Amino acid sequence: MPEFSRRAALMQLGAAGLAAMTPGAAISQNPFASFDAKPWAFLTPDEARFLAALSDVLIPQDAFPSASQAGVVDFIDLQLAGPYGKGADLYLQGPFGEATPEQGYQAPYPPATLIREGIARFEASGTRLADLDASGREDVARRLSEGEGVDLGDVPAQTLFDEIWSLVKEGYFADPIYGGNKDYAGWRMVGFPGAHAYYTDFIGRNAPYRAPPRGIAHVPGRSRSASPARGRPAAPIHPATEEG
């Protein structure tokens, strides 16, 4: 059983169906409630809920897990607690001032602070992202991504969005040793076989490569089932093991 909360996942499933029928309906009374009990390395449970809600808009559940179901919030928590979050690879000397988008990251603090302050500014308005329904969450994601229609004070909304979206993709597709990509969700979804890679005899062949994914820590995963033909349902979340 993956570590993501079965309850939260079920709520999500139900909510998605509900939202489809009745736009605007509340997603649940207490989404991602199990986050209160988790031993987070950096995040507060409320921050974790914000990130879960946002990341599940970016990578929602379909036949493959959503971002939070695949452990993306756990991944982000560990990343923000570590050297990346602390800005170990960022030049953070001042002065800070007006800059163009072409000049890249110019926030006067590292990613962990950016995300903490960004969430705090957003929720200070009295709205908690996790409490919004599906269309409400999507609307916030769109406004953050465009950097418009959302007031985060001096926190640059687009920078915040880009940083989170980057982390979400990393959490979904990075090696599972980092806490995300649980049960190789992301790798199975696309058909990436992982870190153990010898293709000398296959490189010229026009054929699917069906080895099950295997990460750095050698734990073999289940293989992707046959590539879903267009127009038919995609592979199930837990397709039957084909090999190994």
Add this chain to the structure above:
Amino acid sequence: MVTELPKTDVVIVGAGWTGLAAAKELADAGQRCVVIERGDWRHDATSFGAPEEHDELKYARRKGHMIDTPIKTLSFRNTSDQTARPIRRLGSFLPGKGLGGAGIHWNGQLWRPLESDLSMRSHYTERYGAAVLEGTNVQDWGVSYDELEPHLDFFDRVCGTAGVAGNLNGEIREGGNPFEGPRSADYPNPPMTPSPPLQRFRDTARAMGYHPFQMPSANVTRAYENPYGAQLHPCTYCGFCERFGCGYFAKADPIICIYDVVKDHENFELRMNSHVLRVETSADGKTATGVRYIDARGREVFQPADTVCLNAYALWNVHLMLVSGLGTPYDPKTGQGTVGRNYAYQTMAAVSVFFDEEVWSNPFMGAGALGMTIDDFNGDNFDHTGLGFVGGGYISANQTNGRPINYQPTPPGTPSWGAEWKRAVRENYLHHVSLACHGSSVAVPQNHLDLDPTYVDDFGQPLLRMTFDFPENDRKMSAYVLSKAEEIARNMDNVRAVGTSNNAAEGQGYSVVPYQTTHNTGGAVIGTDPATSVVNRYGQMWDHHNVFVFGACLFPQNLGYNPTGPLMGLAYWTLEHMKTDYLANPRPLMDA
């Protein structure tokens, strides 16, 4: 308190490709060489082994092998009227750190310049008239293809390069690049195996009358021993090449190809974790006396030397000259001065080709230099009459680095996140290839490097400041080459969607955020006129005859090719003249 060490014959700044090649050649010539390297010691055998090295997050995203910006970065602006801001996080280009430098995380795409590239100003002037170069600082290299050829060939042998010679001593050969200059010998190893998308690109390009060939590759294709006696092994097509070191000993790099065969030489000494602050000069300013650096224990040290070789990354060589007061800094307002002049980059565009389910690209299989290329639109291989630009680029179907965090191909019109994005990634990941348009970059008066007035590095020295935007010439060139690539894509079978992207699209400023290439060139260029070059045609500084400069900082403008081949050809050319001419009788090798 500065510790002064005993004098050495040669001090070499940087232990990458050019620094280690210099150490090997000069140590063999009896010169006592001290190599000073900022980063850590490492070795392919102990540092790059799979599966641990196959960690996309650690190396491709967190850039584990790249320079740490808190220690070394530069500031950037598009134009001189803007305030430059520091590149706080690496993006557009990725200088390396540690033994082997950026040479351990390259792709291994190993090219040589066209004959006409090296005499770009005279060639275009003669064929089209001088007006086509107006507004540019395009100039001749001062060294000819024939002079460089033996050295380009030697480096092919150092790397065990895989490919087919398209021009063997003047004879044009099937399967190679018919536009290249004559080679004195074929590649030491046979070409790589093309994947299904590359086979399709080849067949379509050929049917359209173009001349496809397998990209020359320093990912070697069979067991190989290089001229120094180093052993390389065949590539496994593992797909972890660019941004990674190769634990298979299959991608030629400075550690396995050169360091291993010089490390025990009695004339070789390597000092790691040592950061050179400046090159010191004599009282009359005519020569360098050695280098001052902070050693691994934090002490400030002066290493005197008869000869100083600058072998740092292209940008850092220019920085070191500027903070040391070597040469005259370039002033874009007056056009005077040369250090920092003619900074250029690489103009990259791409076509995204989405196949139907009949074609399996399996993009996780690949190699850094696994490509099928046409050179029909590179350099002056095509008629530029009436086009309004000079230069060009190769078009290459590349299957290089299809790892899932960075490689998420979606057809045009797909939202950038959400359910549709997710479905598109899932449906296209195994059925996609990119055609790279690897374009040249002309030097123009406004693009340059100097010292930042505000920001400093960890050692209190001013940051290098880059002022750069894509010149109009290159925007036109890139749009043209991209249109040709798109035509090929649309003619390929089993293609259900085609997308394009162009870093140099009209109206779009150069940005340091998205990765483009680590091909920063110029700033300390080679030439025959001290008014427009920092070093003479032998790589020797005009102003300080015992300082020799190596690397892509020498390029007067950038080629439509990857720089490692050309810059190593120049390195061996310089080293030959040092060994056979200069060291026995130190003096300026050309009259200013």
